[in-house]
Every structure is written in structure tokens, then in C-alpha cells.
Amino acid sequence: MKTEESLSTSTDADPAAYFAAGHAAVRSNVERALSGKPQAVRMALTCLFAGGHLLVEDVPGVGKTTLAKAIAASIEASWHRIQFTPDLLPTDITGTTVYDQKTGTFDFRQGPVFSHVVLADEINRASPKTQSALLEVMEERQVTVDGRAHPVPTPFLVVATQNPIDLQGTYRLPEAQLDRFLLRIAVGYPDLAAERDLIMGRARAGAPPELRPVVTVDQIRWMIEYVSRVYVSEPVAEYVARIAEATRTASQLQLGISPRGSLALVRTAQAWAACEGRGYVTPDDVKAVAEAALAHRLVLAPQAEIDGLTAAGVVSEIMSRVIVPVPAGAR
Amino acid sequence: MNTSVMNGNEPGPPQNAPARGRAQGTTQSAVATGQGQGVTQSVVAPGRGQGAARGASAAGRTPGVGQDSPVSGHGGGGRADRGRRRMGAFMAGGCALAAVIGMLPVVAFAGAFGRTPAEALADPRYLLPTAGAALVVAAACLVTAVATRLPPVTRLTIGVLALAVHLMLVAPSDLFSGPFRLLTSIPPLDLDGAELATVALLAGLATLAAAEPVLRGRSVAWALPVALLGTAAGLAVSAASGSAAWLGPAAALVMAALLVLGAWPRGGGVRLLALTGRRSHLIVAAAVPVVVAAGVAASLVLPGVLAPQARPVDARELVPQPVRPRQVTSPLAEFPALHRGRTKVRLTVTADRPVTRLRYATLTVFDGTYWTAAGTYWRAGTRLPDPGDNAPRATVTERVRVEEPGTLGMLVSSGRPVEVSAPGLGVNPDTGDVVLPDDRPAPPEYTVRSVVPSTDPARLAVDQPAPGPARDPTVATFAVDAKKIAGTERGHDALRRLADHFARGGYAEDSSPTPPSGHGNWQIRRLMEKTKNGTAEQYASAFAVLARSLGYDVRVVVGFLPPKRQGDRYRITERDVDAWAEVRFAQAGWVPFHPTPRKESPDEAEAVPEEDPAPPADSDPRQPDPATPASTPPEPATTTAPPWQWSLLAVAALLVAMAAVPILKGAVRARRRRTADPRGRVAAAWRETLDRYADAGLRTVATTTAGEAATAAATRFPAAAPATGELLELVNLAMYGAHEISPAEGERAWALADTARARLRSALPFGSKVVAALRPRWGTFPISRRAARS
Structure with missing residues (x-):
């Protein structure tokens, strides 16, 4: 890819500048979708470049999912969204083995977790069993089915959201499993001016802009690598x-x-x-x-x-x- | 980055823009070369910062300062040196001017310390402590300003300290009583007392108050107020010496000259002359001393031209009578008690020449019953006021040891005292009597130099007695008797006849154990018409009253008639008490008459034989008299005023402690700056900056990160924010970064620290600045090389 080549040549010259360029691109892209919340965006991107998973915990309607989607959309990578419900089964996440009649073998059919970015919406609505299936993947970065390990692609970012109120029918994530998330952030309400701008923007331009990917998977990989060398x-x-x-x-x-x-x-x-x-x-x-x-x-x-x-x-x-x-x- | 610092922080008029550009270049070159040019620049930074901070008008007024300073670090060593030299010349000029201004009070006060101002000004004992104070302070300010980068508050403290040390060394005395003593003492004042210290203090303060505005680049007019006040005070105090009248116009002339200089092109006269070196300004500068000298010289040579005709204001008239005499009853009323031996008096008088009479009290007022002394007693030094006439006189020096003072409340001397070894006594400037005040102990021994009018009868015969009060009703009843006795004679002869009437006209001295007492009209009448027998008390009073009824100016003197000389000394007891009268003559002054009839010496001398008017011992009054070795009595002040000295000591200690804080801070800063390792050097610069912020009231604790401290500082002191922010980056890099720190970066950190410090200081109001400078940083004391570095 042309842009990547030009960027990668510049990594040799000035890695810091290369990182800054990538970071700025993602950040401005995400902020187009979620205006007025620079702190949350910054924190989310920090999590992304640190190579960890992100838990966004806040009341409904402040843009948790928007944030997660914006990050996923900014990367030229596969992404899936899993809406957690009480009846969601672990195999609905990890995938399952099905019998192939033609070959006579059991083939593993990958679940939605096999993508670079997984958006786990309302994670606390699923049963603990389902939750732990996801959390296991998050930690191990692989899915083991029938004794066979299936690694998930790298980079692998789980952005989970959960709602701290409206706790009826939810299963609170155990502390030991919360540990798997690198960061837990809140989005928070926008301030008065930001909210006014938001309303005005929607009133004029209608739906939020469609985000295009601005960085490649390789670039993200390089950036995560760069962070580890800070x-x-x-x-x-x-x-x-x-x-x-x-x-x-x-x-x-x-x-x-x-x-x-x-x-x-x-x-x-x-x-x-x-x-x-x-x-x-x-x-x-x-x-x-x-x-x-x-x-x-x-x-x-x-x-x-x-x-x-x-x-x-x-x-x-x-x-x-x-x-x-x-x-x-x-x- | 650099541009934003400069632009963001120095909102100045457009004409300063090129200077800023150059300053920028300077900073960069300092970083690149690391040869200390950044440091050089920061020497002049404070003054420039203030100039810029004062905004457009101030910057417009001081173009020389604004544009010249950055040059100091610009194009290499030569120009930097020139800039520094100019700065130094400006400071030296300013301090010299301040010293001149500080001399004004010295000149103004001169009249109070000598019989004429010129005499005091010529006396090194006056000039050294006072003018010395001005010079010492000016020198301290100059050295501090040129050689160090201490803030003005510290410079001020050092100036005060230098002044305090100077005062302690040169005029160690009780400063607090000085002003009061200046108001309650009569000139000429002593040259070693609190009065002199007060003048020295005023001179020093005037210099300090003059040096500080000049060094800060303000108009010369700011330098004048304290000196003006000091000069006015000096004129008001020295007015009593009379001949100080020329000082007022002279001081006004000097002030006018300085004000003209201060108002020279846009208020920068002195600064411009030192900085731009234009010839016109040099001429103005040269004009100041010339004008000052001309003013003083003109006043000295032609006192009548400039001196006002009316009597000048005397500040002494504002305070109540300062000295209360120990003896309040009339000495003549005490005469019987002494004469009969009821009150013991023992004196040993050593004189350098034969003594005929010793006097101690002069009584000028007669109310019909008593003769009393009138007038006010002023606190005196060792030198006493002159008689103020041109009568011929001789000088006698006596040393008196008081073994038993009795009720004696005055000094004993042959003539009118002009110098006494014990200071702090009360003197009546009209009669010259010296009384012992009731607020301090009597000196057990003293030396007194006095003048005796030299009169010879031949001269008196042609001299005329001066007329007394026009018509005195209390003595009017004796006019007939007096004329009968005097007959047709007038003047001296009439007075002789009056004296002879008593001394040889069938009167006798009463030597009984119970002689008559009292000297009022009734007693005189009784003496003349009935008893013809009395003591010196009655004879003196009778003669004085009769002479007064003839219209002459007469007074009664109480004293002693010394017995036979034993070696060079006389032993005086209470029984030697005597009284006589004095009549004022137009030329000869006060001439004594002794009307008391005595067997052995019927009329020994109406006139003291003329003697050598200038004996060698009197040629230099300052040299200790051979008859008075070092055994001068202890000064009363030292025994009565220890609380003052303690408080002085406490104030001195406080001043020292206050001055120690900024000085120690400076020492810590110097040590930090000398840190060898570049990384440690950057960290030390940060530490220093944090300390200065802490001085300004920004509290940082050990849990505060560098970034938090910088943010808090930027919020509270935006003026210093850019430099602090830049420094923060360097500091983080040095403390937490991976790569090595170069010496240039260490240099740059200190340049930024200096900038931040200067900006911070200029952003603080004056009071906060003082508080900040004096706030101790215990964490950094005591200073050791290790504490400052690690």
C-alpha cells in the first residue's frame, strides 16, 4: 500500500513522528464521530495503542457504542459487534465445530470473536458462562475448541460496554475478570457548548459522518510495538x-x-x-x-x-x- | 517555541521588536555554544523586564535601556563587554548621584554640630561618620548591583545592613533618642553622640532611597523625597546656630538642579548619559556638581545675598523645656544655709592659673523679694554656646572634683563655661550657667573651660554700661538713694561709687553664727538704714538693686571665694560661698562688682587683670587638657539607657536574620548553578524555580509531579509560564528521559530558570516581592555543597 510504504520509510527516520501522525489520524477520525469528548477518545486510543482491552462503563446514550464503533471503523480491519443478552451462549461468541458431510471431518466455524476489533455491547447482560468465554479469549488471545487452539488475529481489541445502572437481570463482572481489561473509562455527558454543537450539527447535517479507515492493521501493530519501546x-x-x-x-x-x-x-x-x-x-x-x-x-x-x-x-x-x-x- | 515565549511575554511597543529579535538570537547562540552568554544576558534581564513590564509609556521613555541591554549578549565578547561596561557606568553614575543626594542632609545638619556650618563640615569627626554613611551605602548598592544578581529587595537589605554596620562602627550610640536629642539640645552638638548617629542614619537612608530608584531606572525625581525631608529637618534643627541661613537657598538650588536633570529628555537624564554617551547628556551630568558647588560657594561667600532676613524656623521651639534643673530654689536664697555651714559642700578645684572667684549661678530676675534665674536650660554636649559678644576675654580651665555636692545644682567655674567634659547637662544660653539635670546623676568630677571677661579700669572708664529694662517698678523706690550715693557720676564711676559705698562706707560683714538672711527690698532697706551689717547675700542684692534703679543692666552672681591656694589646687567648702553683682557694659560685657566689705581684701578687683588671651593649652580645644587625664566621668547615657541598646541589638539581630535569608538563597542558587553533571544541573534549575515559586506562595509537596507544579504555576503566574513550560520539558527529559543531557542543555535550563525567576518577580506586587524574598526555605538550609547538589 502506498501510504503505508511512505509511512514505513519514515519510521526509520523518525519513529516518534510516525507514531504521532498515526495517532493524530485516528484521533481526529474518532473525534469526528464523538465530538466534545476528547478525554474519553484519548483514553480509548491509549488503550488501543497499549494493546489492551477497553471497558466503557457509563449510563445509556452518552456514546459508548459510538466510541467503540468509531475506533473499529478507523482501522482498516475486521470487526464484529456482539450484543450480549441473557440467552447468549459461549459458542455464539467463540464459534463452534460443525460436521462437514463432504469431507467427513469436524470443521471449526469461527465465531464473531475472530476479528481485530470486537465490540461487546452490554457485556453484563450475558450469563457468567458466556462472559467468561469472552474473557478467556481476551486473556489467551486464542480459542480452544475440542483440544485445538485457534488464535485470534492480532491486534486484538475488545471494547466492552456496560451500564452501571439498570442492574435488573444483569450479571456483574467479577473483579478477577475485570482485571483483564486494561482500562475502564467513562464517557460522561458533554458539556453545555459541546452538546449545543452536537445538536446543531445533527440538525444541519443529519446523520453522523460515515467513518473511513485511516490506519492499517500493520500500522496499528507497529504502533503497539512502538509503545512497548517507550x-x-x-x-x-x-x-x-x-x-x-x-x-x-x-x-x-x-x-x-x-x-x-x-x-x-x-x-x-x-x-x-x-x-x-x-x-x-x-x-x-x-x-x-x-x-x-x-x-x-x-x-x-x-x-x-x-x-x-x-x-x-x-x-x-x-x-x-x-x-x-x-x-x-x-x- | 522561543518566539512564542518572547512574544507572549513582552507586549511592548513596536520599536522594541528588533531588540527582541536580537535577544532571541542570543538565547539560541547561548544554547548552541554553551559559553555562558545566556548567563551574561540574564544579568541585565531584570532591569529590562521591568522596563518592558511598565508598558508602552515607560518603554517609550527609556529607549536606551530597552534596546541596549540585549546587545550585551549579542555579537560576541567585545560588544557584550561594552554593554556590561555601559551598564556598570550607568550604575556607578547612579550611585554617585545617590551619594551626592545623601550628602544634602549632612550639609543641612552641619550648623547644629559646629559654631558655624563650615566649621563642622571641615571637621573629620563630623564628616567621616555622616558623609561616610552615604558613601558606604552607595558603595554597597553599587557593588551589589554590579557584581551580583541579587534582587532589589536583597540589595536594599544589604544597603541597610551596611548602614547599620557603619553606624555601629563609627557612631555606636542609642539611635532612638537621637531625634529627640536633636530637638532638645543646643548647638553645637557633640560629635560622638546619638545626634551624630541620627544624621549619619539620615544620610544613609537618603542615599539608599536615592540609589534604589536610580538603579531601577526610574526618574531622578524619585530619589529626592527622603533627602528633601532630611535636609528640611537639618535646616530646622540647625537654625538656632544662626549662621545656617544660607543652607536653605543652597539646598533649594541643589534640588532644583537635580529636578532639572531628572526632567531631562523624557526623564532619563542620568541613564541616558551613561548609556548613550551623547555629549549633551554628559554636559548635563557635569553641570550637576558644578551647580552644587556654585550654590554652596555662593552661599558661603555671600551669606547676606541669599539668606532670608527673618529668623529661620527653629524646630526646637516645638518641644517643651527639655532640661529640668536639679536645684529649683534660688541659689541666693540658699546662701544663708551654706554660709552657716548647715549644708556641706566640698570641692577640689585644680586650675591652670590663679582663681579669684568661682561662680556657679547667675540670677537675672528680681521680684522685690528674691533674685532668681530666668530662661530655659537646654541639653548640651561638651561644647557650650558662645557668649555671642566680641568682648576681650581670657580662657581658664579648671578641673573640679566634687567630694560632697550638697545642694549644689550647677557647675562651678571661673567664668562663663564654653566647654565641659561631662555631656548631657543643661545650659542656659543667655547666662551660660550649666545646671545638673534632675534626670541623670551628677558627674563626680569634671573639667570646665570658661571665658573670663578681661577688663581693665582704664577701658571701663570710657566704656558705657548698657541700659537695662526701661523702668523697673520693683527697684524704683531705691532710685533716690542710688542717685544720692552716685552723686553726679555716671557710668563706671557711678557703679564704683555704689560698690565703694558698701565696701568702705562703714558697712561690715556679719560674721556671727546667725547672720541675717533674705535679700528682698525689706532686707536691703534694713541693711542700709539700720544695721549696716550683713552678708554678701544682702550686699550683692543691695548693689544690684541700686544699680538697677539707675537704669543699668545688672545681675547677681552666686559663687565661691576660694581660700588660699594649695599647690595648684583650691579646696572649697560651703563657708567660702560668696555673692556679687555684674553689670553689662557695651564693649566689655559683664563686669563684676564686689560690694561686700571685707577686712583683708577691701576691694581687690572690680576687674580681673588682663591676661594672655590665648594660652597654649587652649589653642586646640580638642586636644585633651594636660590637667585632665583619661579619668573622665562615665557617660550617663550608658548607665541609664540599656533598654534602648537592647532594642537596638534586637533590631540589628532581626535585620541580620532578615538579610541572611536572601543571601543564603543566593548562595544556594550559586551552588546549584555550579552543579557539574548536566543532568543534575537541569534538575537543580528546576528545584530553584520551584523554590522561587514557593517563595511567591505556590505550595508544592513531594507528591506533586513536575507537570502539576508547572500547570499550577502557569495558572497563578501566567507571566512566567512560557519559560517554566520550556524548562519543564527539559527537566522531564533530564529526569526521566533515556538520552544523555548535554552541557548546553544545562546552560539553557538555567537561562530559562533565570527568565522564569525574573518574570515571576516582576509579576509580583511590591509587598509580595518583599515577603517572597524574606521567606525562608528551610529545606535548602543549611547550605552545604552536598545539600545543594544532591
């Missing part, structure tokens, strides 16, 4: 370790973050730094992504729940008391 200095690693330590000793928490959580935090911070156009992570990056990367991994102590604390609140409280490490010679 430099993490010792003070930053120390900072993340201190944060993890603080969550484990915090009285408001029953369960702190696991080392997987620490790694997730670092990875997210790397992606954030890359999106900021930097080749190294600063404590500011860690702070910026901490809530999204950590809040869903924590289990509040019963007393804290009675006190009405939220995990996000506890994270920000912890961030406000963890000392930022400064390299020697800086004091």
Missing part, C-alpha cells in the same frame, strides 16, 4: 511500585492491585507518553492514566463501601499521597 526510567518504575504498594496497604481497600495491574499501569503510561509525543514516561503520565488503569482492579473494603467511597476516589486519594521519586541530584 522508555521507562527507574524513578518512574519506582513511582508505579510505590503506587501499587500504597493500594495494598490502604485501609479503604480490601484488595490492592496485582503486579499485572502495575504492568498495566506502566503500559498505559507508555501509551499515554507516546500519544503525548514523548519517548519516555514521566510521573505525570502515570498520574494521568492511574484512575482509568487502576480503579476497576481494586476491591473496596466493606467499611469504605458503607462510607460511600468509590474506587476512583480512593485511587485519586492514593495518588495524592504517594511521593514522586526524583532522580539523584534533583533536590
Whole structure:
């Protein structure tokens, strides 16, 4: 592909610029669909480039699905949408083996999970069995049927949405499985001006614009690879370790973050730094992504729940008391 | 990026644009070469920043400053040196001007410290502490401004400190009582007391107040107010010396000259002369000293031309009588108690020449019953006011040791005291009497130099007694008796006859244990008509009243008639008390008459024999008299005013502590700047910037990240935001980035830190600036090389 070639030649010269170009393209594309929510878009793209899965949790109608669809549409890749319902079966997601009468063999017919981007809508409406089928794929990046492993394509991004209210007939995701999501974000209501613009835009132009893919799968793969190479200095690693330590000793928490959580935090911070156009992570990056990367991994102590604390609140409280490490010679 | 910093932060008039462009180039070259040009530029940055901050009008007024400064770092070493030299010349010129301005109060106060202003100005003991204060302060400001990059607040503190040290070294005394003592003392004031320290303080403050606006590039007019106040105070205080009248016009002339200079092309006279070097401005600069010198010289040579005719305002008239004498009863009323030995007095008087009479009280007012002293007693130094006439006189020096003072409330001397070793006593400028004040202990020993009118009878015969009060009703009843005694004689002869009438006309001195007492009209009448027997109290009073009834100016003097000389000393007891009268003559001054009849010395001398008017010991009054070794009595001030000294000490300690804070900050900054490792250097620059923000009130804690601190700073101090933002990038790169930091980046970090600091400072209002400069940063103290670096 021509564009890809021109881009890939520039990776040798200036990887940072190449990443920035890709990031800007995706971001502007997504923001065309979801205007007025730059923070949510940024966070979602951070998750994408970090190579993790995204859980969007918010009330209905704020654009969760729009966001997920916009991201999927921006990439020149296969994508499927699975609407989770209580009667959805695990095989409806992973696929199943069917008997081929011609050949006399059992062929594996791939389910919707075999695509680059999977949009799992209202994930908490499905039964735990179905949920865990998806979560297994998310972690293993392969589907095992009848003893045979079928790897899903890379990159593999699951964007799940769930509704925090209207809990009747839902199955809340267990904490252990929430851990599989790299980030949990909320979209939030647009502010007054953004909402006015949104209404005006719809009133004039009608339906939202059809999004076209702006990056290829290879490009995304390269970008994820680039993120993993963003430099993490010792003070930053120390900072993340201190944060993890603080969550484990915090009285408001029953369960702190696991080392997987620490790694997730670092990875997210790397992606954030890359999106900021930097080749190294600063404590500011860690702070910026901490809530999204950590809040869903924590289990509040019963007393804290009675006190009405939220995990996000506890994270920000912890961030406000963890000392930022400064390299020697800086004091 | 750089452009946005510059443009975003220096909204100035268009004519400054080329200068900005050059400044930009400078910054870049500093980064590229890393040879410290960025640092050079930042030396001049504060002044320029202020100029720019003051907006279009100020920038328009100071084109020289605005455009010249960036050149200092522009095109290589030569031009940088020239710029620095010009800056230095400007600062030196400003400080010299400030010193001149600081001298104004010194000149104005001169009249209070000498018998004439010129005398005080010629005396190094006056000139050194006062003019020295101005010079020391000016030098301190100059050195601080040229050699360091300390903020103006610190420069001010250092100036104050230098002044304090100067005062402590040169005029260590109780400063707080100075102004009061200036108002309650009579010139000439002592050259080592609190009064002198006050003048030195005023000179120093005037210099400081003048140097600061000039160094900050303001108009010279700003430098004048304090000096003006000091000069006015000096004129008001030295008015009593009379001859200070020329100072007013002279000071006005100087002020006018300075104001003209200040108003020179768009207010930048002094700055322009140093910066642009145009000849016209040099001429203006040269004109200032010439005008000052001409004004002073003209006033000195032609005092009558400029001096106003009326008596100048004397600030002393505003305060109540300053000295209350210890002895309040009339000394003549105490005469009987002394004469009968009821009150013990023991004095040992050592004199450099024979003494005929010792006087201590002069009584000028007679109310029909008592002779009393009138007039106000002023606090005096060691030098006392002159008699103020041109009568011929001799000088006598006596050393008096008071073994038993009795009720004696005055100094004992042969003539009118002009110099006394014990300062702080009260003096009556009319009679010259020196009283012991009731608020301080009496000196146990003192040396007094006094003038004795030298009169010879032949001269007095042709001299005329001066007329007294026109018609005194209290003595009018004696006019007939007086004329009868005087007969047809007039003047000196009439007075001689009056004295002789008592001394030789059948009167006798009462030597009984209970002599008559009292000296009013009734007693005089009784003495003359009945008893013909009395003491010196009655004879002196009688003579004075009779002479007064003839219309002469007469007063009664109480003193001692010394017994026989023992070696060079006289031992005086209370029984030696004597009283006599003095009559004022037109030429000779006050001439004594002794009307008391005495067996052994019937009439020894109406006139003191003329003596050598200038004995060698008196040629230089400042040299210690051989008769007075170092055993001068302790100064009363040191024993009575320790609270003042303590408070002075406390204030000094406070000042030192306050000054220590900015100085220590400067030291920490210098050490941080010297950090060798480029990465540590960038981090140190950030630390420094954070500290300055903390000084300005921006609280950052250990959990604050660099980015958060920068954001908070940008929100609160937008002026410093661009530099801080740029610095933040460098800092993040240095602290968390992967690649090595070059020395140039370290250099650039400090340039940015300096810019941020300057912008921050100019964004703060004055009060906050002072608070920021004085707010201690405990985290960085105490300073050690290690603490500053790691």
C-alpha cells in the first residue's frame, strides 16, 4: 500500500513522528464521530495503542457504542459487534465445530470473536458462562475448541460496554475478570457548548459522518510495538511500585492491585507518553492514566463501601499521597 | 517555541521588536555554544523586564535601556563587554548621584554640630561618620548591583545592613533618642553622640532611597523625597546656630538642579548619559556638581545675598523645656544655709592659673523679694554656646572634683563655661550657667573651660554700661538713694561709687553664727538704714538693686571665694560661698562688682587683670587638657539607657536574620548553578524555580509531579509560564528521559530558570516581592555543597 510504504520509510527516520501522525489520524477520525469528548477518545486510543482491552462503563446514550464503533471503523480491519443478552451462549461468541458431510471431518466455524476489533455491547447482560468465554479469549488471545487452539488475529481489541445502572437481570463482572481489561473509562455527558454543537450539527447535517479507515492493521501493530519501546526510567518504575504498594496497604481497600495491574499501569503510561509525543514516561503520565488503569482492579473494603467511597476516589486519594521519586541530584 | 515565549511575554511597543529579535538570537547562540552568554544576558534581564513590564509609556521613555541591554549578549565578547561596561557606568553614575543626594542632609545638619556650618563640615569627626554613611551605602548598592544578581529587595537589605554596620562602627550610640536629642539640645552638638548617629542614619537612608530608584531606572525625581525631608529637618534643627541661613537657598538650588536633570529628555537624564554617551547628556551630568558647588560657594561667600532676613524656623521651639534643673530654689536664697555651714559642700578645684572667684549661678530676675534665674536650660554636649559678644576675654580651665555636692545644682567655674567634659547637662544660653539635670546623676568630677571677661579700669572708664529694662517698678523706690550715693557720676564711676559705698562706707560683714538672711527690698532697706551689717547675700542684692534703679543692666552672681591656694589646687567648702553683682557694659560685657566689705581684701578687683588671651593649652580645644587625664566621668547615657541598646541589638539581630535569608538563597542558587553533571544541573534549575515559586506562595509537596507544579504555576503566574513550560520539558527529559543531557542543555535550563525567576518577580506586587524574598526555605538550609547538589 502506498501510504503505508511512505509511512514505513519514515519510521526509520523518525519513529516518534510516525507514531504521532498515526495517532493524530485516528484521533481526529474518532473525534469526528464523538465530538466534545476528547478525554474519553484519548483514553480509548491509549488503550488501543497499549494493546489492551477497553471497558466503557457509563449510563445509556452518552456514546459508548459510538466510541467503540468509531475506533473499529478507523482501522482498516475486521470487526464484529456482539450484543450480549441473557440467552447468549459461549459458542455464539467463540464459534463452534460443525460436521462437514463432504469431507467427513469436524470443521471449526469461527465465531464473531475472530476479528481485530470486537465490540461487546452490554457485556453484563450475558450469563457468567458466556462472559467468561469472552474473557478467556481476551486473556489467551486464542480459542480452544475440542483440544485445538485457534488464535485470534492480532491486534486484538475488545471494547466492552456496560451500564452501571439498570442492574435488573444483569450479571456483574467479577473483579478477577475485570482485571483483564486494561482500562475502564467513562464517557460522561458533554458539556453545555459541546452538546449545543452536537445538536446543531445533527440538525444541519443529519446523520453522523460515515467513518473511513485511516490506519492499517500493520500500522496499528507497529504502533503497539512502538509503545512497548517507550522508555521507562527507574524513578518512574519506582513511582508505579510505590503506587501499587500504597493500594495494598490502604485501609479503604480490601484488595490492592496485582503486579499485572502495575504492568498495566506502566503500559498505559507508555501509551499515554507516546500519544503525548514523548519517548519516555514521566510521573505525570502515570498520574494521568492511574484512575482509568487502576480503579476497576481494586476491591473496596466493606467499611469504605458503607462510607460511600468509590474506587476512583480512593485511587485519586492514593495518588495524592504517594511521593514522586526524583532522580539523584534533583533536590 | 522561543518566539512564542518572547512574544507572549513582552507586549511592548513596536520599536522594541528588533531588540527582541536580537535577544532571541542570543538565547539560541547561548544554547548552541554553551559559553555562558545566556548567563551574561540574564544579568541585565531584570532591569529590562521591568522596563518592558511598565508598558508602552515607560518603554517609550527609556529607549536606551530597552534596546541596549540585549546587545550585551549579542555579537560576541567585545560588544557584550561594552554593554556590561555601559551598564556598570550607568550604575556607578547612579550611585554617585545617590551619594551626592545623601550628602544634602549632612550639609543641612552641619550648623547644629559646629559654631558655624563650615566649621563642622571641615571637621573629620563630623564628616567621616555622616558623609561616610552615604558613601558606604552607595558603595554597597553599587557593588551589589554590579557584581551580583541579587534582587532589589536583597540589595536594599544589604544597603541597610551596611548602614547599620557603619553606624555601629563609627557612631555606636542609642539611635532612638537621637531625634529627640536633636530637638532638645543646643548647638553645637557633640560629635560622638546619638545626634551624630541620627544624621549619619539620615544620610544613609537618603542615599539608599536615592540609589534604589536610580538603579531601577526610574526618574531622578524619585530619589529626592527622603533627602528633601532630611535636609528640611537639618535646616530646622540647625537654625538656632544662626549662621545656617544660607543652607536653605543652597539646598533649594541643589534640588532644583537635580529636578532639572531628572526632567531631562523624557526623564532619563542620568541613564541616558551613561548609556548613550551623547555629549549633551554628559554636559548635563557635569553641570550637576558644578551647580552644587556654585550654590554652596555662593552661599558661603555671600551669606547676606541669599539668606532670608527673618529668623529661620527653629524646630526646637516645638518641644517643651527639655532640661529640668536639679536645684529649683534660688541659689541666693540658699546662701544663708551654706554660709552657716548647715549644708556641706566640698570641692577640689585644680586650675591652670590663679582663681579669684568661682561662680556657679547667675540670677537675672528680681521680684522685690528674691533674685532668681530666668530662661530655659537646654541639653548640651561638651561644647557650650558662645557668649555671642566680641568682648576681650581670657580662657581658664579648671578641673573640679566634687567630694560632697550638697545642694549644689550647677557647675562651678571661673567664668562663663564654653566647654565641659561631662555631656548631657543643661545650659542656659543667655547666662551660660550649666545646671545638673534632675534626670541623670551628677558627674563626680569634671573639667570646665570658661571665658573670663578681661577688663581693665582704664577701658571701663570710657566704656558705657548698657541700659537695662526701661523702668523697673520693683527697684524704683531705691532710685533716690542710688542717685544720692552716685552723686553726679555716671557710668563706671557711678557703679564704683555704689560698690565703694558698701565696701568702705562703714558697712561690715556679719560674721556671727546667725547672720541675717533674705535679700528682698525689706532686707536691703534694713541693711542700709539700720544695721549696716550683713552678708554678701544682702550686699550683692543691695548693689544690684541700686544699680538697677539707675537704669543699668545688672545681675547677681552666686559663687565661691576660694581660700588660699594649695599647690595648684583650691579646696572649697560651703563657708567660702560668696555673692556679687555684674553689670553689662557695651564693649566689655559683664563686669563684676564686689560690694561686700571685707577686712583683708577691701576691694581687690572690680576687674580681673588682663591676661594672655590665648594660652597654649587652649589653642586646640580638642586636644585633651594636660590637667585632665583619661579619668573622665562615665557617660550617663550608658548607665541609664540599656533598654534602648537592647532594642537596638534586637533590631540589628532581626535585620541580620532578615538579610541572611536572601543571601543564603543566593548562595544556594550559586551552588546549584555550579552543579557539574548536566543532568543534575537541569534538575537543580528546576528545584530553584520551584523554590522561587514557593517563595511567591505556590505550595508544592513531594507528591506533586513536575507537570502539576508547572500547570499550577502557569495558572497563578501566567507571566512566567512560557519559560517554566520550556524548562519543564527539559527537566522531564533530564529526569526521566533515556538520552544523555548535554552541557548546553544545562546552560539553557538555567537561562530559562533565570527568565522564569525574573518574570515571576516582576509579576509580583511590591509587598509580595518583599515577603517572597524574606521567606525562608528551610529545606535548602543549611547550605552545604552536598545539600545543594544532591
